Amino acid sequence: MSLGKADFGVTTFFASSHPNDKCGVNGLPLTPNSIKVLGRFHFLTTLRNPSLCNYLEILKGKHECLVIISEYFQQNLKKLCIEKKLSETDILKLAFEILEGLVYLNCHGIVHRNLSQENILFDPEGHVKLSEYGMYHMTDWGTSVSFPIGLPQYMAPETLCGGPVQVEEYTDKPIQPPCGPKVDIWTLGLVLVEVIMGEELWNSLTLQQTIYKTLEFIKRDLHPLDVIMQEHKNGGKLRVMTKGTLDLLRQMLNLSPSQRPSAAELLKHQVFKDMVEEESPYENGYRLFTSEMRSKNLELPRIEDIGNDQDEDIDHLSLRSMEEVHYLWKLAGGDVENVLTKAGLLKTKSPIHLIPRYKSLKMQYTILMLYNNQRKILDSTSFYLLYPIVSKIIHVITHRVTPSPSSVDLSETANLPLVIREKDVDYQFHRIILYDRLLKAYPYKRAHIWKEARVDIPPLYRAYVWAALLEVEGDIQALYDSIDKETPTFTDRQIEVDIPRCHQYHELLSSPTAHAKFKRVLKAWVVSHRQYVYWQGLDSLCAPFLSLNFNNEALAYSCLAAFIPKYLHKFFLKDNSAVIQEYLAVFTHLIAFHDPELSNHLDGIGFIPDLYAIPWFLTMYAHVFPLHKIVHLWDTLLLGNSSFPLCIGVAILQQLRDRLLSFGFNECILLFSDMPEIDIQKCVQESIRIFCQTPKSATFRQHARPSQREKKSENRPNLSYYSRDYNYQQACELSMEAVSIEELKSEKCPRISAEDLIELGELAGPVNSRSPTKKKPTSKPKLLVIDVRMPEDYKRGTTPDSVNIPFQTGFSPEGDLIPCPAVQALDSHKSQIKVVVGNRGRNAANFAGELVRLKYSRVCVLHKGIDVLRSTAILTIPPADI
Amino acid sequence: MSLAVEKEFVFTFSSKDQKSTLKVPVTIPLQQSASDLVGRLVAAHNLPCYVEDDLKKSLEKFVDDETWKFHDENAEAAIAKVRKDPSLVDGLVDKWSGVFKKEVKKFADNEAVSEEEKFADVYHTLIHSPALETLLNLEHEYACTIEDLIDQRDRDLQHLENSQRKEMETAVQNVGVMYTDDQINQLAQRHFENTQLIDSKWSGELSNVKESQKKEYREWVMTVHQAMQTTDRVPAYLQRVRALSLTMPEAKEGERSSQSTTMEESFTIHLGAQMKTTHNLRLLCTDVLDLCRHKPHTVGGVLVPQPQRLQTAMSLYSSNLSGLILLVDNRLNYYTGLKRDFAKVCEMSTDFHFPAMDQQFAHIEKEVVIANEFRVHSRSTEDGDSTSIKSGGSGSSDGQDKANRIQTGDFYMTKHSNLAEVHVLFHLVCDDSIRFSDMTSRHPVILSIRNIIKLCFRYDITTITIPLLLAHDMSEEMTIPWCMKRAELIFKCVKGFVMEMSTYSAQESRTIQFLVPRGMSEEMFASISAMLPSIFRLSNSIVVKSSSPNSA
Structure with a gap:
């Protein structure tokens, strides 16, 4: 919903705090009420109705303080009544619009409970906008706060009869049933x-008397409306109303809840007969990743209207969505707490005055007393306008909106570090508009999204961009609905144990609402993937998707379901040891390939990847890093193929290299038991570099996902050279083949396929590149071939430009290479890929192992030896003089 | 009235000429969406896809109707209950007006801003304004007066003691000659009474001076604040005080140099598995009272306040307080040992913000009584698992429980504004059991440290000093293994507590100072400091990048 003429308002209140050290039934400490509210709040942001103010964001301050930001208008009913006298028609229109809002709320199971003259707002066109309607919902029917919700004079008799909210001591559940929607009527x-x-009402009475008045209705036979008419000096004004209006009021003030009509029923009242036709059906905006018809009710503007767009004075900002504007405001330095403190609305006592005097070890009493001092009373829910600040900042930007969003001056920003880019209002504003348009055209614009994602992904749209990169399509909601997420299964227990340990520092994910969502998404995945089982780690994988799509479980599930086969194919098999063993073996090769010194050291102390890297790969690092780092890592990971995670692993080791080299086994174990801080940006860049320097076949895994029908290939850009899997290429006899795990483990170096050799070495002349590695046309061949066969074999035919160091005679007794021209050539090609070519048999692999021992980097072995090249006719006789 | 009811949902559909009926119990209010339930039903009963839409429609209607009915029934029941028994009305009115009065400002009795808070606000603004220096000078001037007075008192008492001793000595020498035993006793009695008299005279005078100083000071602060609000110029009062401070005594040469060198080491650590929070740790070998003692000096007539003191004054009303744990015995007084020394430190100057020690103690005493009542009460109602923490060490029988008894593991807090580096003191009650080397993490003192850390998180005490060995002096049984074991225990417990407390709170960084007694050998200090990085994960040190093998 676009910003239009709305302002932003802020409400603050304090959640009630638990007594010291109170535990729940499960023995775990109770979740703070503020966290509970935080979790429940998020549903409210999805509510969209013309009669309601949108909720935007909730922030948790210190000491259970909550700050809520929502749409806000300055005009409210109370002010309006003072300004002018409302006619009966005005009042009926008012009632009609409020009822419409209530109907929408009822449909979504929300009870307002808090309706009053002050929170019935009006937009500049004079339409009703209800605000503060989420209080009762987000506080879990009032159980999370100590103050009552609603004003005493407006409380419905049934609410008063139920008494103030009480909670059960150990479950924190309310004792009374929640209020029904009819209290709002x-x-x-x-x-x-x-x-x-x-x-x-009752303006001359005290609080007790006011409450008593409502309860008194129960005892009296007279209709409450008649009582009010009698007891107020302006009661006569009610009598002059038309019969219809009086009947409406009488129905609304029916003492018996079951006879009191609901909002929907009241809308059918004959006094509203004329208004129903006036209202046009509300059109829901197109939401991303749904199967809704996106062109339904599409009305093209008339040409003369379009002309107006060129008008200089158009308020571009008001066309953007409220979420965007709010996001930009925050980027521009907007800090709600700061604003509130400045306005004197967030005032707390200095802590030194609150400190208790005496505390016994076992007692909760002192702390309880204290909280009364610190109570923040509901009256602090005053609104403060944020909008003036926003408009100033955004004003500047909007006047620079150019037809092409990727204007020139932004290319400079694009080179800055990601952290800076994410904080740059100007840059983010353009990225948001760009992605907004691209996503609306998804999947048609998929190629374009891929291209832009390689630059960066704006945090505001990350959820959708990820879904687009994972190629989520179709009616995901229906799919998700059809999965049985409730029936108990064997994995429930494990899931329940894991969730309270998964990324709980994250305020949202630690809320009970999030736990329930977690469970549903995880169960949905387990139930709909019968061939797999739940392994610990799946919860971590789910966390980034859930935190991004908190209000859209279906999308979170679809992303998870698309992510796992892409990167973790077969990892969740009941017996996944073969898959993981192969993965780790390839990882070991990769370490040796890029950093032989580190590899030698780790091998020497016996610190093998099995000891530390399994959680890395099983969760795609989601278990290792905090969420704010994972999103940056995955931004790149999602663009890469299934081998990319291996390169990230090498990059992490590179960052810890100095420490690892100086550590023994125990220290290494300790180091990884509690992952040290990693610079993610550096890690991402390093892993991209590593990826580009690794021949594709070197990361071949037989358990990787087999080639799929490439039906979407035309949509996907080919320019993303590293986004395709090796397995997706056409296999031929020169390609890589499965190698047994024992063989993999026994070798130190990765193998390279003949086709990669031919291509990287440009042995077949410049051909259309199928291989990943980027190269300039002028650069010299990227690799050096070392033929380790006996000289006589070598002379019979070998690859062009290769050197010959026979395995049997190449090494001195001390294990060093015996100097010769070939060794010189080897030394002068230090940074290039060295392909060791031999006959079938183990000589080549052993030779490569020796090279690694001697700290030669980028050594690999030709798969299947020299024989495989015989069919290609590239073998030549080497020049005789070498 | 019930929180949820179960209703049976019936759905019939026909395929060809076969009619099928589906009966499912549905909980109202339904927690998930109706379409979710449809999915589940279709899967569980293998329903044909063509009924899905019908099923969804009828289920939605069913749930909707039943939910309305459910709410109506509950509401009617609530009303019926009151209608049946009108006597409930008064109780309800009281309950409702109670919560409204207590929690909603509009109905609350007007809570006037207390004098204390007003003063706190004013002081906080002043101390962060150019008036800071004047303010400190004034405080210092007052402190000097008190110091002077205390000096006189001490000399007076010393003099009295000397003359009394002499008198006594002569008397004792002449026992049996000039004095009888009885007379000696009387003399002693008289001496004692004299001392008491002089002492109380002095303390009366001291407290009078302090009281008037406090009054003056507070008035002065308020006037200056008002003056500052009306004029922008630097008011004249600044000069006045500066002139006064010229008369202050020159510091003695020895005092001016800082206290004896202390061993100290600082660490920056990361806590947490995925999300790391950064904290600062400091290992410190010094006397605990050095953190409290505040000794202003003048050099050439200019006040040289300790920088720590400045910091302490500026953060007094902020949310960066600093606290210190002082180990005490279970008597609520300050006549002996460390407590007496500490009281002396407090006495050295007037506390302009908080009541004097004895007044604070009087308040505490009252609360101890209430707390003990509560304790007795809760013990009788307590069932096994309702209290998560039990003090194992305070195994006293109920009969012994006097109303004002403080148990091991309890602690009381005093607030101070006139100490060097500390605002809040946690007086943690210990007994001899902390000397044993087999202390465990369930010891009441350790649990109490947990509670103290919890309070620190709750009341924005961002710096806390903990005696690492749970001792303020080195003693014989504190052998090297004993010390190492104790240090490890406290390090690990504190690590656990800080991690626990920061679970749901914002990612704030805290400073924790571990204090070891003066007199510890350098080797021991070094080995404790070497132990720390093995328990806490130090933050990445900046490593100068070595050339990587790839670029070589």
Whole structure:
């Protein structure tokens, strides 16, 4: 919903705090109420109705303080009544619009409970906008706060009869059943009566008397409306209303809840007969990743209207969505707490005054007493406008919006580090508009999204961009709905144990709402993938998707379901040892390939990847890093193929290299038991570099996902050279083949396929590149071939430009290479890929192992030896003089 | 009235000429969406896809109707209950007006801003304004007066003691000659009474001076604040005080140099598995009272406040407090040992913000009584698992429980504004059991440290000093293994507590100072400091990048 003329408002309140050291039934400490509210709040941001103010964001401050940001308008019913007298038609229109809002809320299971003259707002066109309607929902029917929700004079009789909210001691569940939606009808009735009378209800009575008045209705036979008419001096104004209006009020103020009509029923009342036709059907905006018809109700603007767009004065900002504007405001330095403190609305006592005097070890008493001092009273829910600040900042930007979003001056920003780019309002604004347009055209614009994602992904749209990169399509909601997420299964227990340990520093994910969502998404995945089982780590994998798509479980599930086969094919088999063993063996090769010194050291102390890297790969690092780092890592990971995670692993080791080299086995174990800080940006860049320097076949895994039908290939850009899997290429006899795990483990170096050799060495002349490695046309061949066969074999035919160091005679007794021209050539090609070519048999692999021992980097072995090249006719006789 | 009810949902559909009926119990209110339930039903009962839409429609309607009915029934029941028994009304009115009064400002009794808070606000603004220096000078000037007075008192008492001793000596020498035993006793009695008299005279005078200083000071602060609000110029009062400070005594040469060198080492650590929080740790070998003692000096007539003191004054009303744990015995007084020394330090100057020690102690005493009542009460109602923490060490029988008894593991807090580096003191009650080397993490003192750390998180005490060995002096049984074992225990416990407390709170960094007694050998200090990085994960040191093998 676009910003339009709305302002932003802020509400603050304090959640009630638990007594010291209270535990729940499960023995774990209770979740703080503020966290609970935080979790429940998020559903409210999905509510969209013309009669409601949108909720935008919730922030948790210190000491259970909560700050809520929502759409806000300055005009409210109370002010309006003072400004002018409302006619009966005005009042009926008002009632009609409020009821419409209530109907929408009822449909979504929300009870307002808090309706009052102050929170019935009006937009500049004079339409009703209800605000503060989420209080009762987000506080879990009032159990999370110590103050009552609603004003005493408006409380419905049934609410008063139930008494103030009480909670069960150990479960924190309410003792009374929650209020039904009909309490709002009662309140609305009273509000309308007040408006008609132009007088506040019971304004001369004390608090007790006010409450007593409502309860008294129960005992009396007279209809409450008649009582009010009698007991207020302006009661006469009610009598002059038309019969229809009076009937409406009488129905609303029916003492018996079952006879009191619901909002939907009231809308059918004959007084509203004329209004129903006036209202046009509300059009829901197109939401991403749904199967809704996106062109439904599409109306093209008339040409003369389009002309107006060129108008200089158009307020571009008001066309953007509220979420965007709010996001930009924060980027521009907007800090709600700061604003509130400055306005004097967030005032707390200095802590030194609150400190208790005495505390016994076992006691909760002192702390309880203290919280009364610190209570922040509901009255602090005053609104403060943020919008003026926003408009100033955004104003500058909007006037620079050019037709092409990727304007020139931004290319400079694009080279800055990601952290800076994510904080740059100007840059983010352009990225947001760009992605907004691209995503609306998904999947048609998929190629374009891929291209832009390689630059960066704006945090605001990350959820959708990820889904686009994972190629989520179709009616995901229906799919998700059809999965049985409730029936108990064997894995439930394990899931329940794991969730409270998964990324719980994250405020949102630690809320009970998040735990429930977690469970549902995980169960949905387990139930719909019968061939797999739940392994610990799946929860970590789910966490980034859930935190991004908190209000869209279906999308979170679809992303998870698309992510796992892409990167973790077969990892969740019941017996996944073969898959993981192969993965780790390839990882070991990769370490040796890029950093022989480190590899030698780790091998020497016996610190093998099995000891530390399994959680890395099983969770794609989601278990190792905090969420804010994972998103940056995955931004790149999602663009890469299934081998890319291996390169990230090498990059992490590279960052810890100095320490690892100086550490023994025990220290290494300790180091990884609690992952040290890693610079993610550096890690990502390093892993891209590593990836580009690794021949594709070197990371071949037989358990990788087999080639799929490439039906979407035309949509996907080919320019992303590293996004394709090796397995997706056409296999031929020169390609890589499966190698047994024992063989893999016994070798130190990766193998390279003949086709990669031919291509990297440009042995077949410049051909259309199928291999990943980027190269300039002028650069010299990227590799050096070392033929380790006996000289006589070598002379019979070998690859062009190769050197011959026979395995049997190449090494001195000390294990060094015996100097010769071939060794010189080897030394002068230090940074190039060295392909060791031999006959079938182990000589080549052993020779490569020796080279690694001697700290030669980038050594690999030709798969299947020289024989495989015989069919290619590239073998030549070497020049005789070498 | 019930929180949820189960209703049976019936759905019939026909395929060809076969009619099927589906009966499912549905919980109202339904927690998930109706379409979710449809998915589940279709899967569980293998329903044909063509009924899905019908099923969804009828289920949605069913749930909707039943939910309305559920709410209506609950509401009617609530009303019926009151209608049946009108006597409930008064109770309800009281309950509701109670919560409204207590929690909603509009209905609350007007809570006037207390004098204390007003002063706190004013002081906080002043100390962060150019008036800072003047303020400190003034405080210093007052402190000097008190110091002077205390000096006189001490001399007076010393003099009295000397003359009394002489008198006594002569008397004792002449026992049996000039004095009888009885007379000696009387003399002793008289001496004692005299001392008491002089002492109380002095303390009366001291407290009078302090009281008037405090009053003056607070008035002065308020006037300056008002003056500052009305004029922008530097008011004249600044000069006045500066002139006064010229008369202050020159510091003695020995005092001016800082206290004896202390062994100290600082660490920056990361805590947490995925999300790391950064904290600062400091290992410190010094006397605990050095952190409290505040000794202003003048050099050439200009006040030289300790920088720590400045920091302490500026953060007094901020959310960066600093606390210190002092180990005490279970008597609520300050007549002996470390407690007396500490009281002396406090006495050295007037506390302009908080009540004097004895007043604070009087308040505590009252609360101890209430707390003990509560304790007795909770013990009788307590069932096994309701309290998560039990003090194992305070195994006293109920009969012994006097109303004002403080148990091991309890602690009381005093607030101070006139100490060097500390705002809040946690007086942690210990007994001899902390000397044993087999202390475990369930010891009441350790649990109490947990509670102290919890309070620190709750009340923004961002710096806390903990005696690492749970001792303020080195003693004989503190052998090297004993010390190492104790240090490890406290390090590990504190690590656990800090991790526990920072679970749901913001990612704030804290400073924890571990204090070891003066007199510890350098080797021992070194080995404790070497142990620390093995328990806490130090943050990455910046490593100058070595050439990687690839670029070589």
